[in-house]
Amino acid sequence: MLLKYLFYFLLFTISLAEAIGQGNGVAEQERRIMQLADDTVKINRLNAFAEKIQFSQPAVAIQVIQETIRLAEKINYPLGLSIAYGLRAGLLFYEMKLDSCKLLLDKAFVLIHKNTDNASRNQQANLINLYAAIDQRNQNYVSAVSQYLKATAIFNEMGDEPKIINSYYNLSGIYKFLGDTSKAFYYARETNRLAIQVNNAALRVRGLIALADVYNFIHHYDSLKFISDKGLALANKNNMTFAIGIFHNFNGLYFTNKTKRFDSALRHYEIALNAFKQINTSYDIALVLQNLGNLYLKMGDDVNAITFSKQARSLSREFNFDHVLYACLQDLVAAEENLGHIGESYKYLKELVAINENMINRNSEKKVYEMEVKYQTQKREDMMQAQQKQLHQKNILNYLLAAAVLLLFIIVLLLYINYRNKQKLQLQQINKLETQQQLTATEAVLKGEEQERLRLAKDLHDGLGGLLSGIKYSFNGIKEKLTMNAETASAFERSMDMLDGSIIEMRRVAHNLMPQSLVKFGFDAALKDFCNQINQTGALQVSYQSYGIDSETIEETKLILIYRIIQELINNTLKHAGAAHAVVQVMKMGNNISITVEDDGIGFDPVSLHTSRGMGWNNMQSRVSLLKGKLDVRSEAGKGTSVLIEFSI
Numbered sequence: 001m002l003l004k005y006l007f008y009f010l011l012f013t014i015s016l017a018e019a020i021g022q023g024n025g026v027a028e029q030e031r032r033i034m035q036l037a038d039d040t041v042k043i044n045r046l047n048a049f050a051e052k053i054q055f056s057q058p059a060v061a062i063q064v065i066q067e068t069i070r071l072a073e074k075i076n077y078p079l080g081l082s083i084a085y086g087l088r089a090g091l092l093f094y095e096m097k098l099d100s101c102k103l104l105l106d107k108a109f110v111l112i113h114k115n116t117d118n119a120s121r122n123q124q125a126n127l128i129n130l131y132a133a134i135d136q137r138n139q140n141y142v143s144a145v146s147q148y149l150k151a152t153a154i155f156n157e158m159g160d161e162p163k164i165i166n167s168y169y170n171l172s173g174i175y176k177f178l179g180d181t182s183k184a185f186y187y188a189r190e191t192n193r194l195a196i197q198v199n200n201a202a203l204r205v206r207g208l209i210a211l212a213d214v215y216n217f218i219h220h221y222d223s224l225k226f227i228s229d230k231g232l233a234l235a236n237k238n239n240m241t242f243a244i245g246i247f248h249n250f251n252g253l254y255f256t257n258k259t260k261r262f263d264s265a266l267r268h269y270e271i272a273l274n275a276f277k278q279i280n281t282s283y284d285i286a287l288v289l290q291n292l293g294n295l296y297l298k299m300g301d302d303v304n305a306i307t308f309s310k311q312a313r314s315l316s317r318e319f320n321f322d323h324v325l326y327a328c329l330q331d332l333v334a335a336e337e338n339l340g341h342i343g344e345s346y347k348y349l350k351e352l353v354a355i356n357e358n359m360i361n362r363n364s365e366k367k368v369y370e371m372e373v374k375y376q377t378q379k380r381e382d383m384m385q386a387q388q389k390q391l392h393q394k395n396i397l398n399y400l401l402a403a404a405v406l407l408l409f410i411i412v413l414l415l416y417i418n419y420r421n422k423q424k425l426q427l428q429q430i431n432k433l434e435t436q437q438q439l440t441a442t443e444a445v446l447k448g449e450e451q452e453r454l455r456l457a458k459d460l461h462d463g464l465g466g467l468l469s470g471i472k473y474s475f476n477g478i479k480e481k482l483t484m485n486a487e488t489a490s491a492f493e494r495s496m497d498m499l500d501g502s503i504i505e506m507r508r509v510a511h512n513l514m515p516q517s518l519v520k521f522g523f524d525a526a527l528k529d530f531c532n533q534i535n536q537t538g539a540l541q542v543s544y545q546s547y548g549i550d551s552e553t554i555e556e557t558k559l560i561l562i563y564r565i566i567q568e569l570i571n572n573t574l575k576h577a578g579a580a581h582a583v584v585q586v587m588k589m590g591n592n593i594s595i596t597v598e599d600d601g602i603g604f605d606p607v608s609l610h611t612s613r614g615m616g617w618n619n620m621q622s623r624v625s626l627l628k629g630k631l632d633v634r635s636e637a638g639k640g641t642s643v644l645i646e647f648s649i
Contacts, residue, residue, distance in 0.1 A: 108123075302335040562595065
């Protein structure tokens with residue numbers, strides 16, 4: 001016991017010395033910045049300084065931010081003022097003052113929301129991330145994911161991939177809660193990968209936290225311990241108070257659940273709790289208190305388990321930390337039951353059912369089963385009153401209470417099943433958002449590609465084509481004025497033939513980029529012309545058939561997509577199939593269009609398309625997806641290939 005107190009005394013002394021040393025360094029940095037002239041440079045330096053120390057010395061950071069706000073208002077610097085407001089909002093968020101945080105975010109966003117410069121766009125994305133974090137804390141996960149994806153799109157647009165780290169970090173946490181382990185791992189690993197690329201200690205720590213959190217969620221405690229030790233070494237080296245608390249908490253979970261070394265777990269939890277109290281992060285304080293209560297419960301110390309669980313319960317109820325509250329109520333039910341306090345255990349069990357219902361309602365637009373739960377609650381209360389009047393012996397009371405507990409367990413199970421269904425609906429909405437974002441990006445790329453093809457075709461035909469034709473005309477004029485011997489005349493004629501060949505080749509390239517028949521005569525004529533050109537080469541005989549195409553009006557963009565799909569399929573037949581004949585059919589029946597391309601070539605295994613990396617095949621799939629069509633490829637070795645594409649307009 002004496003050694004234990006000596007250890008904590010030495011730890012406190014070392015931490016105090018480090019804090020004093022760092023405090024002197026921070027004061028010196030602040031003094032040097034404050035000596036600068038009152039201009040935008042000074043404001044930018046103050047904002048960067050506040051961001052650096054916000055989690056290690058939040059009180060000093062708040063003072064710096066207040067001074068920055070005063071100076072930015074004084075010299076009318078909207079961007080600097082917006083950044084300062086955003087930093088202060090971030091600190092309010094960690095203090096769980098979400099309403100005040102939202103008000104400051106609104107003020108910050110109004111200052112720069114119309115600006116299009118890179119710095120303002122970067123700040124817009126940072127603020128959107130904070131809006132998303134508020135939605136996440138309020139368990140409005142669909143809105144949170146939408147906001148994170150919006151911020152990610154802005155950072156991608158700016159080519160600033162490392163800034164995506166914060167969005168990916170929080171997306172990992174959301175998917176972890178929704179039970180989608182694969183996506184939680186994906187975003188955690190992406191967070192860690194990007195953090196390694198930028199080689200920034202703070203971001204590197206964030207990546208390790210994301211990974212450790214997912215490993216803890218799936219109970220891979222050995223991986224959790226390995227990552228936590230790496231993160232703790234980095235956090236201690238850079239004096240990151242928040243990260244130090246996070247990794248000590250993870251280590252406490254490892255020793256609690258994996259090795260059952262409860263003394264080591266207790267030491268880590270106490271260090272984590274001290275770290276979080278220094279920076280006043282209410283959520284993390286409540287989480288560690290809950291972990292301490294659970295630890296004492298497993299140690300068989302039910303009194304301490306109740307003490308710490310009650311502290312976690314009080315803080316969680318104050319700030320609506322439903323998931324922490326749910327966990328500590330479970331421990332309170334078990335600890336009170338172990339002590340024989342059946343009434344207290346039952347009280348916490350009822351609260352557990354109520355908080356579970358609250359968690360469901362806060363994540364759904366409808367109050368599912370609200371009346372049923374009220375009815376069941378009233379029924380249980382009436383039953384308890386009747387039992388208390390009629391029963392006097394302890395064994396009978398315990399029996400009835402056990403029956404009530406079983407009933408409540410069944411209700412909790414039913415509510416949980418309903419809750420998981422709501423989670424699945426949220427996941428479907430989120431996946432729909434991601435799919436829509438991908439389709440929009442694909443559409444933009446394909447439209448840009450067609451515009452560039454049209455521009456190049458016009459430049460070749462009107463510019464280079466006209467120039468070559470002019471040169472040929474000039475050469476014909478020169479020929480009439482010159483007297484040439486037979487050898488010179490023969491060389492001149494060969495040059496003219498080469499010039500004619502160049503003009504023909506230029507026209508062929510321009511036609512492939514954007515066929516004139518498609519522009520002048522329409523889709524059906526363009527496809528006939530394309531097939532005739534293939535036939536004239538002798539490399540492949542193509543039979544073209546169409547029905548209902550020229551009599552109907554179809555969007556030009558869709559016609560171009562269909563043309564490119566058929567063009568790519570015929571080109572693939574020429575390159576790979578070794579076919580002698582091919583058939584192209586385009587049919588329109590009502591609002592449905594079907595495209596069939598068949599050949600009598602060597603065939604192949606369609607499974608190989610799943611691993612194909614060819615740009616042609618990938619571009620064709622993108623075009624089919626943009627048309628929201630179905631693609632069916634059938635082929636066997638020696639039996640040719642048949643491709644069927646169907647979609648609606």
